[in-house]
Amino acid sequence: MFQMEERHWWYLGMGSITRALLDRWVKPNSRIKILDAGCGTGAAMTTYLADYGDVTGVDIYIEAVSLSRRRNASRLARASVIDLPLASASFELVTSFDVLCERGVVDEIQAFREFFRVLIPGGQVLIRLPAYDWLRGRHDERVHIRRRFNARVLKSLLEEGGFHVEHVSYANALLFPVAFAKRISERIIPRVGDLSDFEIGGMNDLFRHILSWEAPLVSGSGLPYGLSLYAIARKP
Numbered sequence: 266m267f268q269m270e271e272r273h274w275w276y277l278g279m280g281s282i283t284r285a286l287l288d289r290w291v292k293p294n295s296r297i298k299i300l301d302a303g304c305g306t307g308a309a310m311t312t313y314l315a316d317y318g319d320v321t322g323v324d325i326y327i328e329a330v331s332l333s334r335r336r337n338a339s340r341l342a343r344a345s346v347i348d349l350p351l352a353s354a355s356f357e358l359v360t361s362f363d364v365l366c367e368r369g370v371v372d373e374i375q376a377f378r379e380f381f382r383v384l385i386p387g388g389q390v391l392i393r394l395p396a397y398d399w400l401r402g403r404h405d406e407r408v409h410i411r412r413r414f415n416a417r418v419l420k421s422l423l424e425e426g427g428f429h430v431e432h433v434s435y436a437n438a439l440l441f442p443v444a445f446a447k448r449i450s451e452r453i454i455p456r457v458g459d460l461s462d463f464e465i466g467g468m469n470d471l472f473r474h475i476l477s478w479e480a481p482l483v484s485g486s487g488l489p490y491g492l493s494l495y496a497i498a499r500k501p
């Protein structure tokens with residue numbers, strides 16, 4: 266991830282979509298306090314989240330925390346999203362990108378309760394997760410994905426955690442047929458599954474443009490299907 270996320274189509278395209286969502290649904294007019302829960306190697310924190318406020322990152326793996334530090338992220342802690350070592354009501358926004366689906370998160374509801382606790386009243390969460398459990402493939406096993414989600418399930422988990430859901434949309438719809446074909450072929454020809462979903466050779470720029478093109482749709486009316494799922498919700 267550390268090597269790929271500043272140039273790979275998926276990370277760059279998802280970055281454009283996330284910015285569009287922040288501009289439309291969070292629209293901070295001053296610098297806010299942001300927690301990136303499951304910050305990975307720190308790219309979201311240091312590339313675009315930093316434009317909206319002061320970002321704190323937590324991740325369960327010490328390697329992730331040290332790689333984030335190499336990207337000059339300064340507010341960092343090694344911690345689990347289900348037991349945050351952070352004061353209650355101390356953030357205006359919690360972001361969590363492709364984390365609650367991980368093997369390392371055994372209880373998503375507990376994670377949502379923790380996000381709720383550390384947010385100020387009126388604060389928001391912005392969540393991204395992989396979509397559709399029936400699309401699980403070899404790539405998911407490799408990147409430790411325990412579970413994929415759909416809009417209905419994510420909405421009810423957020424509501425169970427006490428949140429008021431403001432916007433839900435799928436993303437990465439245009440490339441859905443490509444992923445679908447790969448999942449089907451890896452079930453028929455196992456060697457296709459040896460290729461990670463990230464290995465698409467010389468198509469990087471094309472795929473980045475295709476994904477970025479979805480940004481106004483995801484942040485606007487929302488997309489009815491896609492390989493990823495976004496939700497924005499508010500603590501009442």
Ligand SMILES: C[S@@+](CC[C@H](N)C(=O)[O-])C[C@H]1O[C@@H](n2cnc3c(N)ncnc32)[C@H](O)[C@@H]1O
Nearest residue numbers: 303304305324325345346362363364367369370
């Ligand atoms: C797919 S990566 C996503 C990283 C980053 N959010 C991004 O979008 O690039 C998932 C991250 O979740 C972290 N993670 C897994 N279980 C966790 C837990 N219980 N608490 C905090 N982080 C966790 C992993 O260490 C990994 O960095």
